[in-house]
Amino acid sequence: MIHLIDRRLNPRDKSLGNRQRFLKRARRQIKEAVDKAISERDVADAGQGGKISIPSKGITEPRFRHSSTGGNHERVFPGNEEYVPGDKIQKPPKGGAGSGGKEASEGGEGADEFVFSLSRAEFLDILFEDLELPDMIKATLKETHAVKPHRAGYSNYGTTPNLNVLRTMRNSMGRRVVLNRPKAGAILELQSELDELQAQDDLDAAQRLRAAELVNEIADLKRRQRAIPYIDPVDIRYNRFDPKPEPKSKAVMFCLMDVSGSMGQHEKDLAKRFFILLHLFLQRKYERVELVFIRHTHVAQEVDEETFFYSQESGGTKVSTALVEMQEIIRDRFPVSDWNIYAAQASDGDNIANDTGTCVDLLENELLPLCQYYAYVEILTEQEVARYAGTSNGKELWRGYQAVDDQWGKFSMKHIAKRSDIYPVFRELFAKNDKRDRVA
Amino acid sequence: MLDAYCSVGMPLMYEHWSFGKRFIHDEERYRKGYQGLAYEIVINSSPCISYCMEENTMAIQALVMAHAAFGHNHFFKNNYLFQQWTDAEAILDYLDFAKRYVTECEERHGVAAVEEILDAAHALMDQSVFRYRRPSKLKAGEAEERERDLREHDAQDFRELWSTLPPVDEAELPDQAECDLNARKARLNLPEENILYFLQKNSPVLEDWQRELLRIVRNTAQYFYPQKQTKMMNEGCATFVHYHIVNELYDRGQITEGTLLEILHSHSNVVFQPGFDDPRFSGLNPYALGFAMMQDIRRICTEPTDEDREWFPDIAGNDDWRGILKDIWANYRDESFILQYLSPKLIRDFKLFLLSDRAAQPHISVDAIHNAQGYEEVRKALAASYDVSAMEPDIQIVDVDLKGDRELVVRHAVQDGIVLDEKTRVDVLDYIGRLWGYAVRLEGIDLATGRNPYTERVAAPDEKDAA
Numbered sequence: 001m002i003h004l005i006d007r008r009l010n011p012r013d014k015s016l017g018n019r020q021r022f023l024k025r026a027r028r029q030i031k032e033a034v035d036k037a038i039s040e041r042d043v044a045d046a047g048q049g050g051k052i053s054i055p056s057k058g059i060t061e062p063r064f065r066h067s068s069t070g071g072n073h074e075r076v077f078p079g080n081e082e083y084v085p086g087d088k089i090q091k092p093p094k095g096g097a098g099s100g101g102k103e104a105s106e107g108g109e110g111a112d113e114f115v116f117s118l119s120r121a122e123f124l125d126i127l128f129e130d131l132e133l134p135d136m137i138k139a140t141l142k143e144t145h146a147v148k149p150h151r152a153g154y155s156n157y158g159t160t161p162n163l164n165v166l167r168t169m170r171n172s173m174g175r176r177v178v179l180n181r182p183k184a185g186a187i188l189e190l191q192s193e194l195d196e197l198q199a200q201d202d203l204d205a206a207q208r209l210r211a212a213e214l215v216n217e218i219a220d221l222k223r224r225q226r227a228i229p230y231i232d233p234v235d236i237r238y239n240r241f242d243p244k245p246e247p248k249s250k251a252v253m254f255c256l257m258d259v260s261g262s263m264g265q266h267e268k269d270l271a272k273r274f275f276i277l278l279h280l281f282l283q284r285k286y287e288r289v290e291l292v293f294i295r296h297t298h299v300a301q302e303v304d305e306e307t308f309f310y311s312q313e314s315g316g317t318k319v320s321t322a323l324v325e326m327q328e329i330i331r332d333r334f335p336v337s338d339w340n341i342y343a344a345q346a347s348d349g350d351n352i353a354n355d356t357g358t359c360v361d362l363l364e365n366e367l368l369p370l371c372q373y374y375a376y377v378e379i380l381t382e383q384e385v386a387r388y389a390g391t392s393n394g395k396e397l398w399r400g401y402q403a404v405d406d407q408w409g410k411f412s413m414k415h416i417a418k419r420s421d422i423y424p425v426f427r428e429l430f431a432k433n434d435k436r437d438r439v440a
Numbered sequence: 441m442l443d444a445y446c447s448v449g450m451p452l453m454y455e456h457w458s459f460g461k462r463f464i465h466d467e468e469r470y471r472k473g474y475q476g477l478a479y480e481i482v483i484n485s486s487p488c489i490s491y492c493m494e495e496n497t498m499a500i501q502a503l504v505m506a507h508a509a510f511g512h513n514h515f516f517k518n519n520y521l522f523q524q525w526t527d528a529e530a531i532l533d534y535l536d537f538a539k540r541y542v543t544e545c546e547e548r549h550g551v552a553a554v555e556e557i558l559d560a561a562h563a564l565m566d567q568s569v570f571r572y573r574r575p576s577k578l579k580a581g582e583a584e585e586r587e588r589d590l591r592e593h594d595a596q597d598f599r600e601l602w603s604t605l606p607p608v609d610e611a612e613l614p615d616q617a618e619c620d621l622n623a624r625k626a627r628l629n630l631p632e633e634n635i636l637y638f639l640q641k642n643s644p645v646l647e648d649w650q651r652e653l654l655r656i657v658r659n660t661a662q663y664f665y666p667q668k669q670t671k672m673m674n675e676g677c678a679t680f681v682h683y684h685i686v687n688e689l690y691d692r693g694q695i696t697e698g699t700l701l702e703i704l705h706s707h708s709n710v711v712f713q714p715g716f717d718d719p720r721f722s723g724l725n726p727y728a729l730g731f732a733m734m735q736d737i738r739r740i741c742t743e744p745t746d747e748d749r750e751w752f753p754d755i756a757g758n759d760d761w762r763g764i765l766k767d768i769w770a771n772y773r774d775e776s777f778i779l780q781y782l783s784p785k786l787i788r789d790f791k792l793f794l795l796s797d798r799a800a801q802p803h804i805s806v807d808a809i810h811n812a813q814g815y816e817e818v819r820k821a822l823a824a825s826y827d828v829s830a831m832e833p834d835i836q837i838v839d840v841d842l843k844g845d846r847e848l849v850v851r852h853a854v855q856d857g858i859v860l861d862e863k864t865r866v867d868v869l870d871y872i873g874r875l876w877g878y879a880v881r882l883e884g885i886d887l888a889t890g891r892n893p894y895t896e897r898v899a900a901p902d903e904k905d906a907a
Contacts, residue, residue, distance in 0.1 A: 062863075080792065091802065091803060
């Protein structure tokens with residue numbers, strides 16, 4: 001006997017829990033692999049998920065098993081073409097690949113590596129773990145208009161769509177049991193007995209008595225059934241929903257990038273990578289963070305995302321123009337009372353003569369009082385790194401900003417010289433708590 | 441489909457990261473096309489459940505049903521190993537219980553604590569089946585009842601008569617140390633082959649829920665033990681059955697030629713056996729060998745040659761292939777089946793030959809091939825290679841002094857000089873140490889020579905902290 005049951009509608013992803021357990025267990029190794037991957041990826045797919053490989057140490061499942069070397073082994077193989085009994089075959093050299101070696105590496109699980117794919121969400125989660133925007137204080141709770149209904153138990157009043165059938169029926173059943181409401185089946189039984197008696201022609205006295213009894217009994221049961229309703233208004237329960245304000249903090253991130261001629265392809269690439277990482281981070285972690293992209297040469301302009309990341313531009317360098325632009329945008333669109341304001345600036349550190357002083361002045365007197373946090377990333381070539389190595393010295397803009405850094409807790413600056421620097425620097429800039437302690 | 445067969449092929453299984461690892465691994469292989477999905481999963485429950493994959497074509501679906509729902513099902517229901525050692529009625533309920541229990545433990549004691557126990561238990565799974573005595577029926581958590589029964593039995597079994605025996609002369613007794621050893625071995629039922637069972641009953645450090653987890657893992661291992669011993673026969677039986685059924689359907693005109701061809705295409709992929717020097721070779725294909733042997737038995741029954749009459753006088757030419765095969769499916773396992781029924785013709789067809797690799801010799805030598813002198817030897821060696829008790833290391837718990845330092849002594853009976861893999865044996869021993877709570881010593885003892893090729897010891901957890 002075969003029963004066919006269509007179980008296709010069963011929830012998918014039964015293994016999701018197991019998968020998450022695995023990811024959690026191998027967290028440390030995966031994190032390392034992800035960190036490594038991000039510095040090796042191209043700009044365009046920096047934020048994609050994808051294949052990573054982690055060392056299989058720590059996720060092995062050891063079992064007692066026989067050693068493959070030493071001792072006496074006998075094994076039967078198929079497909080003999082040429083051997084006759086007594087043939088001798090040279091033993092393969094110790095440690096050489098046996099027949100199992102090739103198969104294993106093909107399968108993605110070599111002796112030491114376990115290769116698998118992460119989804120984009122998993123990848124980003126791991127990438128941005130423990131990072132946050134510092135000092136998100138202006139959480140303007142009272143000004144939020146968004147409310148969201150939340151389940152809040154049950155209620156006696158409500159609208160029909162919110163009827164909770166389970167609760168209602170439970171109450172109804174409890175009441176019916178307690179009040180001993182006659183069941184439909186019981187009445188039917190008596191009725192059929194009565195019908196049977198009435199069908200007979202000659203009834204003796206006892207039977208007639210019984211028939212009369214039955215008529216009374218049925219009438220009584222029916223009366224009680226009417227008196228005790230199946231579902232009474234007191235049984236009815238509704239799901240209750242309370243509106244709750246959704247806390248939403250408003251934040252804006254200003255991305256300031258130098259795209260002047262002095263920024264070579266290498267520097268631009270690094271700067272863009274930094275901002276892409278920042279962009280991904282904000283998108284992933286903060287639902288509502290506004291982004292403002294400002295790029296500057298000797299003039300500054302606000303541009304859209306696409307232009308910011310992908311278009312070419314060339315010209316002189318006047319950093320203060322970008323700061324002025326930012327100041328204007330804040331004044332026009334982001335009232336300081338409502339917005340948490342962040343800024344990240346990337347530059348190669350070149351600036352025209354006399355402008356750095358203006359920049360420092362602007363920062364100290366105008367912008368920093370408005371901002372929660374300001375990060376400056378100076379992009380250097382390898383030679384420059386060697387020159388500044390071990391000192392806290394940098395180029396034109398760096399030297400100017402040094403004074404600001406000393407004075408303001410919410411300002412920080414870092415050097416980046418190669419791809420692999422970007423992520424560590426990014427982590428330092430946005431590590432949880434670290435910065436806050438300095439402010440306090 | 442992937443979901444199910446990554447948790448050891450069960451639709452219902454507790455959660456553990458290792459299943460996730462297998463899932464991720466298989467998913468990766470599947471996506472890359474290295475590995476097709478199994479067409480079906482079949483579960484030895486009552487009634488037998490067989491999952492067919494949605495993507496299968498109708499022809500394959502028919503093949504799968506013939507294969508799993510009839511073939512495997514027949515084997516599960518009739519083979520003595522499954523009948524005696526597994527409880528098909530109770531398995532789904534038990535797994536449901538296991539899943540709930542593990543989830544509850546995770547809620548109460550934390551995922552990490554449960555994982556620690558399960559990791560250790562999984563490492564010992566292979567050594568945690570009863571091979572020689574039959575396990576009790578699966579029941580969901582009735583430790584107390586069992587204990588009470590035991591106490592009652594002890595009470596009823598009290599014999600006044602024993603106390604009237606005359607005192608024994610002291611000198612005749614074996615010396616005190618040996619006496620103690622024997623006494624405590626008897627008390628703990630040592631030696632014990634089922635490591636998790638021993639730990640579950642006797643570990644001084646485990647809490648009740650941890651013991652119950654060990655029991656769950658051990659019962660799961662026990663449930664799969666017959667499958668290990670009959671892999672080749674089970675697949676052979678299912679393949680033989682589907683082959684027979686689809687041909688019968690075709691003969692009766694119930695499926696078309698095209699369908700038959702599609703089925704045969706798939707069938708011949710399944711029973712393909714590459715030679716040892718073929719890059720695709722990965723051991724003897726259980727489907728190929730099982731199917732060939734059963735087809736061969738049918739041939740011996742219906743069209744025997746003189747050779748068959750000499751080798752299989754009982755069945756050659758008796759025409760009742762159906763009865764013979766049913767009897768075989770019911771009463772054999774891989775090892776005994778090969779030992780009894782691998783015919784010279786099949787050895788020739790597969791061109792089987794026997795290689796032996798002896799540590800003392802510089803060469804691997806060809807001991808036997810498919811000729812008259814070699815048949816017996818090849819058959820014996822092949823059968824031995826399907827013997828689970830020889831495939832898996834023989835490891836038993838032999839001694840522990842519960843009143844002394846509580847060091848647990850585990851003995852590996854070394855056969856043919858084959859020791860345990862060095863890398864994993866320390867890791868697994870470490871797991872035993874975690875469950876036992878005190879030091880554990882593993883001795884490899886060669887039973888034939890009495891030599892002791894290796895000894896490993898892991899210190900007790902608190903000793904390690906001190907170090």
